[in-house]
Amino acid sequence: MISEDRFRRIYTANFDPLLAYAIRRVEQPEDAADVVAETFLVVWRRRRDVPPDDEVRLWLYGVARRVLANHHRGGARRERLGDRLRQRLRAVAPADPGTEVPRRLVLRSALARLGELDREVLMLTFWEGLEPREIAAVLGLSAPTARARLSRARRRLRELVGHDLGPPGHELDVMTGRPTKEGR
Template sequence: MSSGTEQDEDRFRRAYTENFESLLAYALRRVSHPEDAADVVAETFLVAWRRRQDIPVVGEARLWLYGVARRVLANHHRGGVRRQRLGERLRQQIAVSVPDPGSAVPEQLAVRAALAGLPEVDREVLMLTVWEGLEPHQVAAVLGVSPAAVRTRLSRARARLRGLVGDAPGPPGHVLDVLTASTGKED
């Protein structure tokens, strides 16, 4: 290792040790969430490591690091604005294309309660088939049983679920509609 590289690494270590707390306080005062401040400080020191040969030798390291942190914060804020705009566009698209999930809440609660009342193996077969979208041979591989056993368990589990949710709101046979609402899959 050359002495220039050693000096650069020592300069970085010193700058880190002497300025970490100040930079964290600087960032905390300029962001909304503490975890964002931690990200800003981490990114600032990443830049400092990459440019360790540019860190001033005496007395100016803190000011140099503040300059780096200021640019990192500007990028952070620009990224936040972009994320907000993207989030707003996605919310508008979702509002137009996805029905209100609140309308199915009573049925979903009834189905979840019924699922909790099923034996674990029945519940797992149903959930792997309906919610994870697995075929019987795939469920068989996950559970370590034969596809025929999965089909039998699946039939039994669906019958038990219908029995448990027989008095749930909605038309008869509505149970599997609610259960499959998130995947669009049916038998």
């Protein structure tokens, strides 16, 4: 096991060469600093395994190499996750949000004119994707009552907006209704 004093000497003598080693192997200099910090953390944890002074630098390069491998694997995982998230966002987001603004404004105005319970039933249906039985559980109603309230709320919204939003349970973004002739 190495003493704290020996660890400091190893750190001082090898920090710069390990940093240069890492900088040449990562895309961002900040990542190189993280690799070196993680390398010395491993050294501290494995201080019983630190070889004699004449072998320590090569051992440190081996540790740094494994830390770099972990770093690159983590980067690849983050990139795959980012790709999946970007795909999901593209599937959810409209192609041109600007074209939706007039419809959204009309629909927001119509929703604001509805009663609180009607608005909540519609939002739970369209935004949260809940079915009437699930809405009943959320609002503390019976399933038949929730279905009736949803039907009435849809009818009231159609009267305000001027068109049908689709069949019950249809997953439609409530904010993309057609504007009335007055709203055009």
